[in-house]
Amino acid sequence: MDSRIQIVAVHRRGRTVIESVRGGGHFAARQTGEGEIHLVGIAAGPLGGDHAVIDVHVRAGARLAVRSAGATIIQPGRLRPDSVIELNLRVDDDAQLDLATEPTVVCHGARHENHTTLTLSGSGQARVVEQVLLGRAYEGPGEWSGRTVLTRDGEPLLRHTLRSAVVAVGGTRVISTLVRTGLEKPEPATHGDAVALPLAGGGLLATATGADLLPVQIDLLAAEAISWRAAAADVAAAASSGSGS
Amino acid sequence: MTLVLAPGTAALLALADQRLPSGGHVHSGGVEQAITDGLITGVQSLERFLERRLRTTGLVTAGLAAAAATITTPGQLQRLDREADARTPSPAQRLASRAQGRGLLRTAKATWAAPSTTLSWTDLGPRPHHPITLGCACAAGGVTPQGAALAAAYLSVSAPSTAAQRLLALDPVTVAAVTVRLGPAIEQVAAVAAHNLEFEHLPDDSDPLLDLLAERHAAREERLFAS
Numbered sequence: 001m002d003s004r005i006q007i008v009a010v011h012r013r014g015r016t017v018i019e020s021v022r023g024g025g026h027f028a029a030r031q032t033g034e035g036e037i038h039l040v041g042i043a044a045g046p047l048g049g050d051h052a053v054i055d056v057h058v059r060a061g062a063r064l065a066v067r068s069a070g071a072t073i074i075q076p077g078r079l080r081p082d083s084v085i086e087l088n089l090r091v092d093d094d095a096q097l098d099l100a101t102e103p104t105v106v107c108h109g110a111r112h113e114n115h116t117t118l119t120l121s122g123s124g125q126a127r128v129v130e131q132v133l134l135g136r137a138y139e140g141p142g143e144w145s146g147r148t149v150l151t152r153d154g155e156p157l158l159r160h161t162l163r164s165a166v167v168a169v170g171g172t173r174v175i176s177t178l179v180r181t182g183l184e185k186p187e188p189a190t191h192g193d194a195v196a197l198p199l200a201g202g203g204l205l206a207t208a209t210g211a212d213l214l215p216v217q218i219d220l221l222a223a224e225a226i227s228w229r230a231a232a233a234d235v236a237a238a239a240s241s242g243s244g245s
Numbered sequence: 246m247t248l249v250l251a252p253g254t255a256a257l258l259a260l261a262d263q264r265l266p267s268g269g270h271v272h273s274g275g276v277e278q279a280i281t282d283g284l285i286t287g288v289q290s291l292e293r294f295l296e297r298r299l300r301t302t303g304l305v306t307a308g309l310a311a312a313a314a315t316i317t318t319p320g321q322l323q324r325l326d327r328e329a330d331a332r333t334p335s336p337a338q339r340l341a342s343r344a345q346g347r348g349l350l351r352t353a354k355a356t357w358a359a360p361s362t363t364l365s366w367t368d369l370g371p372r373p374h375h376p377i378t379l380g381c382a383c384a385a386g387g388v389t390p391q392g393a394a395l396a397a398a399y400l401s402v403s404a405p406s407t408a409a410q411r412l413l414a415l416d417p418v419t420v421a422a423v424t425v426r427l428g429p430a431i432e433q434v435a436a437v438a439a440h441n442l443e444f445e446h447l448p449d450d451s452d453p454l455l456d457l458l459a460e461r462h463a464a465r466e467e468r469l470f471a472s
Contacts, residue, residue, distance in 0.1 A: 147449070156331035159449035166300055166452060169293075175453075188336050188460045195457040200330035200339060207453035 001025060001046075004053040007037060011061030011095070019059075026052040032067070039068040039101065046085060048077025048110060053086045058095040058124070068101035071133075074142065076109040081143075086115045093122025096182075100129040103174075103213060106142030106164075108135050114146040118179060121153055125182035129220075133213055134164055134173045141168055150179055150203060157181075157201040167209060174216040178206040178224055189226035194219035196227035204228075256386030260379065261396040263403055267375075268348030272341050273408035273470035274298060274401070275455050278462040280412050284454075288416075291409045292423045295402040299427065299434055301452040303401030305332050306376035307438030308447035310397035311390040313380025315442055317361060319368040322377070325444055329374040332449045335456040337463035341472035345375040349382060357385035390442060394435040402427055408470060 003025025010019045016035035021028075026046055029037045039054070046052045058064045074083055085104070091097045106112045118126055130148075134141035143164055150158040158179065167175055176194075181203040189196040192215070194208035204227060208220035263269060275298070279285045285294050309329050316322055333339045350373060354366045360381035369378060376397050383393035403424055410420040438448055462472060 150331075156327055156445070158334060159328070159331045159445075160334060161448075161450045162453070163450065166297055166450070167454070169297075188463065190457060190460050190464070193457065195335075195453065195460050197334040197456060197460070198336055199334055200336075201327065205334045207456065209453050 001043070001049075002051045003027070003043075004055065005029060006055040006057070007066075008057045008059065009035065009062040009064040010059045016062045016064060026050065027054060033065075035063045036065040036067070039066065041068075041070065041072060045073070045075060046083040046112075047075050048080040048083055050077070051084045051086070053088065055088045055090075056097065056099070057090040058092060058097045060092040061094050063096045064098070066097070066099040066101065071102045072104045073107065074104060074110045074112045075107045076111070081109055081111040082113070083110065084113045084115065087117070089116070089118045089126065089128065091118070091120050091124035091126050093124055095124045097124075097126040097128070099126070103131040103133045105133045105136060106144045108139040108142055110142040112142060112144050114144070116146070116148045118148070118150045120151065120181065127178070127180040129176070129178045131174065131176040131213065131217065134168055134175075141173060144175070146175070146177070148177065148179060150181075150199075152181075152202070155201060157199050157203050158205055160205065162207075171211050172209045174210050174213050176208045176216050176220045178204075178220055180204045180206075180224065183228045186227040187230040189223050189230060191222035191226060192219035194223035196223040198227070251389065251392070253383070253387030253389065253392060257383065257388045257392045257396055260382055260386065260388070261399050261403075263407060266348070266352055267345055269345055269400070269404045270407070271470055272345060272404060272472045273412070274302070274405035274472065275458040275462070276405045276408045277412060277468060277470045278458040278465075280409070282458070282461070285409060285413070287413070288419050288423060291406065291415070291420070292426075295406055295423065295427060296430060297452060298405060298455060299398060299402050299430060301450045302455060303398045303431070304434050304438050304448045304450050306397040306401055307394035307435050308442075309374065309376035310380035310383065311394040311439040312442045312444060312447055313377040314384040314388065314390040314393040316381070316384075317363045319364065322364070322368055325377055326370075326374060328444045328447065329377060332447070332451075333374075334451065335459045337459040337472060338456070340463075341459070342374045342376070343372040344471065346373040346378040347371065349375060349378045353378065353382040353385060357382070360385045391435065391439045394439040395432065398431045398435045398438065402431065412469070
């Protein structure tokens, strides 16, 4: 099954309004607060053979948070193992997107691809967290690859592909990534098996891998926090030494 | 009897030679930190590490080198430099790539007058990425983009294997055999990398482990290798 859901958030009279939600199929979107929506799985899967597209467009000045109501469970189809979720995120000038969904679980026998495209314009900013768990409890891992492309005004800031065939060895079942822009001078940071990497053209990529969801999540968020707090501490130190002289 | 070889083959051998003074010998490609962290303890774990590095860093640098070998304008060089940055999220790895690019540029300048008839070496800037410099040097030496990809893929495992040999005092013959055994995989990676040379479609495979090792290494006080 191919499906597409399109969500548009706009800024109107000082508030963020969900202007439209079109389509559906695999997912529906429910508004759960001002400038907040939850994606809800309304069909099994995506299953093998399925291609689900989620378009999110945050227009100038709007602030949108996207969450999900539960994990996305990817299962192989009867005839095919392969499925795709395409996440197209557009954030216009002066807009903000904060997307953090529940984990995608790739069941044994499934072969799943995530394509995430984050297109920023002007001063648009975003924070996008994606978590993948390979295999449910007591089963082998599924196969997965994830490609993330981050651009601002057409310039590439990040092109990044992870594949379970390379990364998921030696007990690694969880692969988490975090992309964040708008931090002032983040610094490289590590915490456990997580690393936060300031990109050359602006923005931060953090990745974490491990055997279990919760510790990986903690490492990922810790690396993110250390990265920008270290930078904030530098700014504070520079400010205090500047005021003392 | 005539020897039938692609033109530029001798230049390709020279550019893939670790003795080329590009400063590559002071970079371990994550091997020093992997040894410290107990991930590489002997030849078997080294071979697994090198194969992982080949399929990520090796594939990406092979694509960049092949693309660089086709460049004809300074504008394309600047675009490819940004594409290389976007495919190298780790600041420590960007630093290592530019340090080695600078080293190789010195040798290339001394060898060839220019990368091509429409480019000069100064178009690369003072600190170009290593695979881009390698691709330009290949073009200057008459090596094909596929050859440039092969050199980059080969270097992604040969330099780290030498580092491991030195750090773990491994048997040089066994380590050489590992590198040679990776030959078919290196050729396959180079062929995939040079398949589509449109900049935005170049490979961008990444390994969080290599990024983590690079940043842990950069934060260390005592180390023998620069990366």
